[in-house]
Amino acid sequence: MGQSSSTTSYPTSQFLISPEPSDSTDGIKIGPLRDYTEGIPDECLASIFQLLNASDRKRSSHVCKRWFRVDGQSRRRLSLNAQSEIISHVPSIFTRFDSVAKLSLRCDRRSLSINDDALLMISIRCEGLTRLKLRGCREVTEVGMDNFAKNCKNLTKFSCGSCNFGAIGINMLLKHCIKLEELTIKRLRNVNNGNDVVVPGAAALSLKSICLKELGYGQSFEPLVVECKMLKTLKxxxxxxxWDNVLVKMGSGNTFLSDVHLERLQVSDIGLGAISKCVNIDSLHIVKNPECTNLGLVSVAENCKKLRKLHIDGWKINRIGDEGLMAVSKQCPDLQELVFDWCSCYAFQYGGNCC
Structure with a gap:
């Protein structure tokens, strides 16, 4: 159930290296044992802790009271089992780990997760938090996200999956976290009817990466994708x-976009044509989109001269083939990585030359 609370008992023995000889003239006698780690500054000890894996660090922190204290003060990354039983331990956990910058809260499907009150307590004690990952925290609502975002305005990376706070909760985050750079949303509940849309808010000028996965109504995120002009990565x-309309609106005004991943979407050559207007794209994944054909790929090849990585998965539809491949080979001189899967490319099948 997460990390140990501050009531953990400490061992009475210290980490003893070797005995110190006595100055007695009667012969060699064993004097008091000496702890040679006392001379190590806290900063150096903290650096040593950073090199240990999770299990070794946990055991080492129980060597003595000092090591226990230094471990808590220097820990920057923390992962907790976010079941409801942990709520009563939140104050003690984050009193010890008061310097956490990267926090992961996970709850399995069968358990009751932490609620808004617990998230509020965490945000009060972790004002310096820069990264947060929520998985299966179904008891967290829009109110909890609003309170959290108000206290953790330095957040730069946020990821959530299988949560229930919907588009309103995401809007609260984008409204207050003006430094947010990376946003990942997977299986967000209550985003199925399109009544609520996600807008970039104060994070419009800071967001550089957006990843959307398995959403019931992805068009709710259209304003977010279109209005983030500094966006570099879109998945x-x-x-x-x-998604054709979304890509058309985005492609006409984004000059920073460099990495695009489109997988199992309702997107056609119209969308690829819009993507091709983002001339700085250097990495493109077109995976299992049955409406994409050679025409769209040719448009990308003719306009995206900086393309270095191209992954195409035709999903056995065979609508992308030699014509698209030849256009890429002729128009993209900087191409370094090319992956064609389930495409009707006879040049590959029979060892021909597409150049």
């Missing part, structure tokens, strides 16, 4: 809805 995977 949309298995999100329902027509």
């Amino acid at each position: 949309v995977i298995r999100c329902a809805g027509d």
Whole structure:
């Protein structure tokens, strides 16, 4: 159940290296044992802790009271089992680990997760938090996200999956976290009817990466994708809805976009044509999108001259083949990585030359 609370008992023995000889003239006698680690500054001890794996660090922190204290004060990354039983221990946990910058809270499907009150207590004690990952925290609502975002305005990376706070909760986060750079949303509940949309808010100028996975109504995120003009990475995977219109609106005004991943979407050559207007793209994944054909790939090849990595998965539809491959080989001189899967490329199948 998460980390040990501050009531953990300490061992009475210290980490003893060797005995110190006595100055007695009667012969060699064993004097009092000496702890040679006392001379190590706390900063150096903290650096040593950073090199240990999780289990070794946990055991080492129980060697003595000083090591226990230094471990708590220097720990920057913490992962907790976010079941409801941990709520009463939140104050003691984050009193000890008061310098956490990266926090992961996970709860399995069968258990009751932490609630808004617990998230509020965490945000009060971790104002310096820069990264947060929520998985299966179904008891956290829009109110909890609002209170959390108000206290943790230095957040730069946020990821959530299988949560229930919907588009309103994401809007609260984007409203207050003006330094947010990376946003990952997977299986977010209550985003199925499109009544609520996600807008970039104060994070419009800071967001550089957006990843959307398995959303029932992905069009709720259209304003977010379109209005983030500093966006460099866009990954949309298995999100329902027509994405051509979103890509058309985004492609006309984004000059920073460099990495695009489109997988199992309702997107056609119209969307690829819009993507091709982002001339700085150097990495493109088109995975299992049955409406994408050679025409869209040719458009990408003709406009995206900086393309270095291209992954195409035709999903046995065979609508992308030699024509698209030849366009890429002729128009993209900087290409370094090319992956074609389930495409009708006879040049590959029979060892021909597509150049």
